[in-house]
Amino acid sequence: MKIHPLVTDTQTLAALCDRLARSPFVTVDTEFMRENTYYPDLCLIQIADDKEAAAIDPKAKGLSLKPLLDLLVENREVLKIFHAGGQDLEIVHNLTGKTPYPLFDTQVAAMALGMGEQVGYSNLVESMIGVKLDKGARFTDWARRPLDARQIDYAIGDVTHLSTIFPKMLDKLRRTGRGEWLDTEMERLGDAASYLNIPDLAWTRIKVSSRKADVLGRLKALGAWREHEAQGKNLPRGRIVKDETLADIASHPPKTQADLAKVRGLSPNWAGNDIGGRLMAALEAAQPLPDEEMPVRDDRRPGLGKESALIADLLKLLLKIRAREADVAPRLIARSEELEAIAAGVRTGLTLLSGWRYDVFGKDAIALVEGRTAFSVRNGKLLMSEISGE
Template sequence: MHIHPLITDSATLANLCARLSNSPFVTVDTEFMRESTYWPDLCLIQIANSEEAAAIDPKARDIDLKPLLDLMTENDEVLKVFHAGGQDLEIVHNLTGKTPYPLFDTQVAAMAMGLGEQIGYSNLVETLIGEKLDKGARFTDWARRPLDKRQIDYAIGDVTYLAELFPKMLERLRKTGRGGWLDNEMERLGDPASYANLPELAWTRIRMPSRKPEVLGRLKAIAAWREREARSKNLPRGRIAKDETIADMASHPPREQSDLARVRGLSPNWAQNDIGARLMNAIAEAQPLSEAEMPPREDRKPGLGKEGALIADLLKLLLKVRSRDADVAPRLIARADDLELLAAGVRDLPLLTGWRNDIFGKDALALVEGRLAFSVRNGKMVMSALEAE
């Protein structure tokens, strides 16, 4: 494989992208910093196919990333391959409002190969290729210039090994007939809505035990205010206000701006400055949460109850057994929420269709409906059909 020198000019990048646009797939990775910012600071982009690999410096003066971003989001003939690509996809979405398409994530694919739900990249490389990765540059300051050769070699290694990994994984998935199992997971990963971070939905990421509409309405308003402040200042959300501080103000709202001086986690200066005034305006304008927006209760399932919760536990046990038998990660078959919905009587579920139904769903439904029983024989757990009464 030909490894290019670090690309720092638009013409070289455009030529690279023109060649890569004829490839069946490209492997992609990014290096970024976000410890002190709201938006990830993109520091390096690595890309490869089976013949060549390069690192691109997005901080290079006047470099035009459009050919690369078009390759990512506009060219649907080239498959984009990532490993645990959520944050890489977020960066592309921040730059374009779109996500790479079509998409393949090797960490997700590993679930269908019995390699675990969140296998790390180095472990995947060692398992399938037999190479141990140099982790020495993992915690480097990618924003600092110039980058040295070891840093660049480390970064490019991520996509060159990925270009070797992907065909091996694809071949195994084809042989086992499991490629189609991944469609829903890849579609969910590539959904642009997952990366929008809408201020109006920021409150849903904060744990709040109260179910009072007025409290949750204030939580929604304050969380949206924090999201906008963090964006405008390009600071992490926690640098504006911690989650627990927001939850506390939602439950016990300050009446006057001067009361902010006594709120734990806020600067006393907020009692008289502009940011404190904007916070108080957000609290004053908060409306009780509508019935349609109210979060489901802790069991989150209609009519689940205590008996239903026990049935859900049995379903989790069955899922563990069936996923072990099929050598596939349980999360690829069904999520805990789906099991609780099934226990509560819901039947319109993905786990009751297609391959999921064959591996797990039909037995899960039989268990819920009293047509399947667990037993222990010779020290092993077995399941047997029950005769109808």
């Protein structure tokens, strides 16, 4: 495989992308920093097919990423391959408002091949092609320039090995007939809506014990306020205000801005500065959370009550059994929230109730919840037994 020098100009990038556009697939990875920023700071992009590979310096003066971004989000003929690509896709979405398509994630594919739920890249490489990766540059400062040869070699390895692994994984998926098992997961990963940081929904990520409409209304207002502050300053949310402080303010709102000096987690300066004033304005504008936005309590789900946790635990046990038998990661079959929904009596709108997931697990999950099957032990092995009707 031909490894190009670091790409730092638009003309070279355009020529590279023109050649890659003729390939059936490209492998993609990024290096970024986000410890001190709201948005990830893109520092390097690596791309390869089965013939050539290059690292691209997005910080190079005068370089336009348009040829590369067009290849990733506008070209529908070339398959884009990532490993654990969620944050890479977020970066592309931030730059374009779109996600790469068509899309393939080797970490997701590994679940269908029984390699675990979150297999790391180095473990995947060693397992699939017997190469042990040098992790020496793993925690490098990718924003610092110039990048040395070792850093670039390390970064390019993330896509050159992937271009060797992908055909092998694809062959295994075809032989086992599990390629279609990945469709839902790839669609979920590539859903552009999941990469939108909508301020009015930020509160849903903050834990608070209260279910009072006025408290949640204040939390919604505070969550949106913090999101705007973090985006505008390009700072991590926690650098503005930590979650637990927002939850405390929502539950016990200060009467005046001067009272902010008494709030644990806030600087006393907030009692008189502009950001404290904006926080108070958000609080004053807060409205009780409407009924349609109120979170549903677990104990209000139909048909459950205090036994719901036990039912969900039984379903998790059944899921482990069926996943082991199928040699597939349990998470690819069903997620915890889907098991809880089944236990709650939900029978529509769940992925595990259709297609291969239903055949592997869903039909047995329904039978267990409805009392038509039970667990039994035979020769030291846990089995499912059908319960005979009276």
